[in-house]
Amino acid sequence: MPTSSHEEARRLIQLTPPGRGAIATVRVEGPAAVEAVGRHFRAGNGRRLSTLPADRLVIGQFGGKDGEPGEEVVVRRCADGAVEVHCHGGRAAIGRIEELLAAIGFQTVPWRDWAADSCGDPFAAEALVGLADACTERTAAILLDQYHGALRRALDEIQEAAAGGRRGVARRQIDVLLGRAELGRHLVQPWRVVFGGPANVGKSTLINALLGYGRLIVHPAPGTTRDAVTALTAIDGWPVELCDTAGLRAEAAPRSDDPLGPVEAQGIRLAQQRLAEADLAVLVFDQSVAWSNNEERLWRQWPGAAVVHNKADLPPAPGPRPAGARVSALEGQGLSALLGLISSRLVPNPPPPGAGVPISEQQLQTIRDQGLGIRD
Ligand SMILES: Nc1nc2c(ncn2[C@@H]2O[C@H](COP(=O)(O)OP(=O)(O)OP(=O)(O)O)[C@@H](O)[C@H]2O)c(=O)[nH]1
Ligand SMILES: [Mg+2]
Structure with missing residues (x-):
């Protein structure tokens, strides 16, 4: 963690994430941080905070008065003159510490701001x-x-x-x-991998298999998935959001008065939108069904997509079809290779x-x- 040389500012920073937790850590820094904390802290061993060696953890009470116990805390006087107060992780304990120190001029600063200007180098600050x-x-x-x-x-x-x-x-x-650049953009934001393809080819089954649990509804009837449904996972250590979509028809985008019904029509529009915005589109086909004009049109519509031929456990339909990963979502065949393919499409040259x-x-x-x- 960075240390601060901001001697002039009386600052209080919550170092642990916001919200309830088991323990929260508040850093108090600035002139007289030790004296300010010492004013409200009663060490269990009876010694004054200023006389304790740096980096020694000391248990005690914070903010008790008139015989009332204060918050139970563990305090560390840091070598750089700041003080860390470790308290119960609920809002009340942190609020009490903030209130008492605010009364003597300490200002709560968001940790991101503190971290950013505690680093000498702006590159290091952004990384932190x-x-x-x-x-x-x-x-x-x-x-x-x-x-x-x-x-x-x-x-x-x-x-x-x-x-x-x-x-x-x-x-x-x-x-x-x-x-x-692309890799850098995704270090804090998952890649979006969107699965599209005709209805009933096994898109939802495939995503469930890649996730390792049954996130999505799967059914033998076509048109099961209507909405775009997402789930977070990691592929090869890269954070990835997998998105399932409604089965696409190869015809032009249906209108809301389409015989498909307005809900399915909306689902298809949404699917096309998600595929267009994806970092990687994955087109799934059923290799047990003959490659028809519909499949051909879909495939041509998304030329950058990774192609998957699913249901490899069933006899293949005769006739040519484009190259692609052969998998069986049902039996797990080809899934590791597919994960490898997705990873290499997202990050073709991982940095050493x-x-x-x-x-x-x-x-x-x-x-x-x-x-x-x-x-x-
Ligand atoms: N034999 C076989 N059947 C599969 C495979 N993958 C999926 N299925 C079956 O195909 C049917 C449709 O699966 P879904 O995953 O719902 O297909 P989908 O593409 O999501 O369908 P829509 O949501 O309707 O577009 C289900 O009965 C699945 O069990 C596979 O690899 N092999
Ligand atoms: Mg589905």
Whole structure:
């Protein structure tokens, strides 16, 4: 965690997430933080806070008066002059501490603001704030690398290469960093993978199989899924939102007076919208059913989609069909390969450990600006 050199500000920061929890940690910093906490804290061992060694954890009561017990807390006087108060995780305990310290001039500051200006380097600050929203270990590790200066080092190396006359190397490294923009955007926000295809091909069954539990309704009758339904998971360590959609008909988008019925028509419109917005569209077909003009039109409508031929446990329908992953959602065949395919489509070149990854538009702009400086 960062430490602060903001001696002038009397600040109070809740370091644990908002809401109820087992324990909350409040950091008190600024001039006379030790004295301010010491004024309300009664250590169990009877000693004054200011006389206790730094980093020693001390149990006691906070804010008790007139013989009434205060909040049970554990206090740590930090080596940098701040004090950490660990209290019960409910709002009441934190509220009481905030109230007593506010009365003597301490202001509650959101932890993101505190973290951002406690880091000397703005790249590190963005990474630190992003770390709180990282959904998987893999994305957290990349953000941690950025917190420890990976992008800054990469930019320094590029600068050095350019200054040493190795402009080609510098330009290539700029392009590598810019090529990681999509990855950087998704470190705190899952990729959206949307499954579409004709009705009854097994889209919902397939998503359930990839999730490992029965999130979606599955039924032998076509037209079961009407809404766009999402579920979060991780694929190869990348956070991914899987989205199920209503079975598509290959005809033009139906109108609300379509014989399909307005609900299904809406479902199909929504499916097309979700497929268009997806980071990766996955088109699912039933390989036991002949490839018809309808399938062909759908396939041509979404040229960037990954193609899956499901129901590989059934005899295949004769005739050619486009290349694609063969799976059986029902029996689990081909699912690991499909997960591998999705992962490699989302992140074709995973960065090696310690590599620089831009995580904000501002960082991308810095890289582009540096690139402009070395183009002839
Ligand atoms: N044999 C076989 N049957 C499957 C497979 N996957 C799904 N099914 C069956 O196909 C039927 C339709 O499955 P769903 O998952 O509801 O299909 P869907 O594509 O979501 O259908 P809609 O929501 O109507 O568009 C169900 O009876 C499933 O059990 C498979 O891999 N093999
Ligand atoms: Mg379905």
